[in-house]
Amino acid sequence: MMPKKKAVKKTAKKEKQTPKVIAGRINEMAKGIVRDIKKETDPEFITQQRGRSNVEFDEAKGVLRLGDKKTTRTFLNIGHAKKFMQTMLVSSKAHEYLKHNKTASIREIYYELKHTVPNTKENTFEGQTESDSCIVDLEHSVDTIREKLNLHANPKGTLYGDITLRDKVHHNDKFNCGKLGRGGWSIMSRLEPEEIEIVSVDAKYILVIETAAMYERLVEERFAQKNKCILVGTGGQAARGTRRLIHRLYDEKKLPVLCFTDGDPFGWYIYSVIKQGSMALAAHSDFMACPNAKYIGMTLDDVETYSLQNVTEKMKDGDIKRAKEMLEYPWFQNKEWQLQLKKALKEKIRIEQQALANKRLDFVATDYLPQKIKKKDFLP
Amino acid sequence: MMPKKKAVKKTAKKEKQTPKVIAGRINEMAKGIVRDIKKETDPEFITQQRGRSNVEFDEAKGVLRLGDKKTTRTFLNIGHAKKFMQTMLVSSKAHEYLKHNKTASIREIYYELKHTVPNTKENTFEGQTESDSCIVDLEHSVDTIREKLNLHANPKGTLYGDITLRDKVHHNDKFNCGKLGRGGWSIMSRLEPEEIEIVSVDAKYILVIETAAMYERLVEERFAQKNKCILVGTGGQAARGTRRLIHRLYDEKKLPVLCFTDGDPFGWYIYSVIKQGSMALAAHSDFMACPNAKYIGMTLDDVETYSLQNVTEKMKDGDIKRAKEMLEYPWFQNKEWQLQLKKALKEKIRIEQQALANKRLDFVATDYLPQKIKKKDFLP
Structure with missing residues (x-):
């Protein structure tokens, strides 16, 4: 299982997240899931809860923060299974980008990952909102920003x-x-x-x-x-x-x-x-x-x-x-x-x-x- | 009165419209109006008719063109008077920009010219659409593009x-x-x-x-x-x-x-x-x-x-x-x-x-x- 996310307090430390460090965190998360499967227990993916109910204003620092509320997704819960699969696809692809020094737009990763699951009529993703939401889950889960996952939205400015x-x-x-x-x-x-x-x-x-x-x-x-x-x-x-x-x-x-x-x-x-x-x-x-x-x-x-x-x-x-x-x-x-x-x-x-x-x-x-x-x- | 607009056939010629040439054309147009006023005749402003009914496809050249239909605006027509005044304000301001090597966005010229006419409650312009439309009239009237009037919209690209x-x-x-x-x-x-x-x-x-x-x-x-x-x-x-x-x-x-x-x-x-x-x-x-x-x-x-x-x-x-x-x-x-x-x-x-x-x-x-x-x- 994923190590419990710890708040990294110092900005300087966050800025030192190299591609290797981030790829390592994704790897750790994936290893935990593989361990769960081998143990025949239900694999879990833990991320932070989003939305205004979990947003706090840190007065001392003068910035918004996400609170401590967590969301746990388990593979054997039928309501979570598809999202679990999608999160794994996004995680694996981001890991690949980091390994090969490639970057992709969030629209491209959606298109790269979209396919029909063999022997079914089920598509991996129906729309970009689904993969976008997995990207946010992954950002929160490994405590980084999508840019450090080699993903980006459109430029402007x-x-x-x-x-x-x-x-x-x-x-x-x-x-x-x-x-x-x-x-x-x-x-x-x-x-x-x-x-x-x-x-x-x-x-x-x-x-x-x-x-x-x-x-x-x-x-x-x-x-x-x-x-x-x-x-x-x-x-x-x-x-x-x-x-x-x-x-x-x-x-x-x-x-x-x-x-x-x-x-x-x-x-x-x-x-x-x-x-x-x-x-x-x-x-x-x-x-x-x-x-x-x-x-x-x-x-x-x-x-x-x-x-x-x-x-x-x-x-x-x-x-x-x-x-x-x-x-x-x-x-x-x-x-x-x-x-x-x-x-x-x-x-x-x-x-x-x-x-x-x-x-x-x-x-x-x-x-x-x-x-x-x-x-x-x-x-x- | 404004000299009748002649279609300038060659692109090369059009590209040679220097700020001096364009300022000169605005000047000519304005002189005609002053002459009309001095002669105590109704001053006219002539521009090209817009809208799809006056758009033609030039098959030989493979481009869209504006047709020959003209619009004449006269100052003493009560339905034209305000627009006439607005067109003169825009023309005069564009002339000033050209003389002083200043450029302005089409939002700025609107704000620069907006004021209440002294001793009335009438504003020169109520919204940017009104000044925009005068800019197009002026472009057509002196046969140029707004960029050569030192005006521009937002950048992108x-x-x-x-x-x-x-x-x-x-x-x-x-x-x-x-x-x-x-x-x-x-x-x-x-x-x-x-x-x-x-x-x-x-x-x-x-x-x-x-x-x-x-x-x-x-x-x-x-x-x-x-x-x-x-x-x-x-x-x-x-x-x-x-x-x-x-x-x-x-x-x-x-x-x-x-x-x-x-x-x-x-x-x-x-x-x-x-x-x-x-x-x-x-x-x-x-x-x-x-x-x-x-x-x-x-x-x-x-x-x-x-x-x-x-x-x-x-x-x-x-x-x-x-x-x-x-x-x-x-x-x-x-x-x-x-x-x-x-x-x-x-x-x-x-x-x-x-x-x-x-x-x-x-x-x-x-x-x-x-x-x-x-x-x-x-x-x-």
Whole structure:
């Protein structure tokens, strides 16, 4: 049987999970199951329970965590048998990827494993949600993230600034992301330290930007050069690869993280995911979260400060629902965010980053951001 | 009044629209309006009629075009007055951008121009759709694309391979997109020749790839190096910047274009937009289309050829509706596509690019694409 999962407390330790270490853990888990079968006892697979009922906010560290509740799946339980088989297929395939230095998208592993079980009409998987769920089980069971299982979802996000990366497994390419014209580097879906090395970075902070258009604005205004910072465009909710990159700059390079999103519940939630992690990935906060990140804007106070009353938008029903939920989240229980969320619910307006263009195209770069940074006018 | 728009026949001529030329055209248009006002006649703004009723398929050239139908807007018509005012605001702002070498997103120009008309309660614009529509009017009126008005929408898309670009207006950055690790270059929203120079490209063809995950697969398999080609990941329907880049490689560098999408009506439509242009942008085919592009896959015949029966998906209602529409489009009137679309409607299945992982992760790179290229097994 699988050794009981122990919480690994130190981030540094988690980051040292090499492919060999992870492959070893899968091997251990599989050996336990083989032992059970040889002993003619019912093999068990133990993973962590998911969902909000098992998500906790670790106040001391300022990140979300998965609680201690476990789920045990046994092969001889008819309700578990198929899922058990699926988990074994995913585990075995991930082990193979690790052994052969291959990586795959979560859609590819689904397709690779999908087949009809010989002499039956039963398919191994009916849809990708089934294999995705096994991937999460395996991540939790061997206490890692899918990226370290050589699996990844789609890439999204762009990096700009004086940072030099080296792709150690791809021609040893070494490149500076501030010398790629205004396009910038397209952030990969997986960038684990064993493969992508942060060779050097010369910056005072990272500015995480929600919209692709605002990212382009700040690149065009040479904001990174003038303010000695790194720009990361997330294009909406940050993809896992982008979160890993921000986390690595925060953790390895000790760079402060400032988040700049639209002034609405969706934007503020994007910030909270960068800072405290997300409920869906509560188990992975040590790999993803940046608990000291700060929020630079947009806020509803900006509407008055910068006379933007004419360019606000009405909040949609989804925004209102989200704001109400966020009011209750333990990680939004501080006076600044409670005020902000209550203000949103009272005024029912939102303000976009690009609305600053109403002052002047470059106002965001020459006035708004520099003033806020100078005054340390951040939300926690 | 505006000089009557003349169709500029040669692509080369269109490509030579410098910012000065375009600013001059806006100026001419505005001077005509001022003349009308001084003569105390009703000023007119003439643009091309949009919508499918004015879209034609130019069979000789193999691209979509806008027909000759015109729309005239007069200031003293109460139904036109507001739109007239909006068009003048957009024209004047675009002229300013061109004069000062600034670019803006279409969301920014909306915010820049939005204000309450003094002494009234009337806003210049109520929503971005209103300014967007003026941008299209202006594009058509001065016979150009918004990129040459220094306007752009959001960027999307990634470039990989032995191609060296220079950003002439941004530190003169020069970089090779095959030396950026596995991430690749994040394609900008605007890449006009005056700003982004294609310094050199060493490739036999461009492979345009629908999904970000398949793009990553082919980069990981070193497909570009092994097959001497350029990879462009569109991430779904190609953004305008990505279409411009593909067109420029096709037009300036005479590179053949091969498209690789999911085997479904949506993917095939993505291909047709690369090849013949889109109905919404029918006026801009000379800037965007690649009429000699070829389609490499996925096709429904691949399902049999490669025994992928087990990994097809059911077509959704949207796919079925789209396939029926495409059957009627003049640019799908050839036996190969008629067969393909009819097969889709009969079997009601679709096949994704990533389904090839069912053979082997690298099957697409070692077998599928090279075999098709060797046999020239393309759809027109």
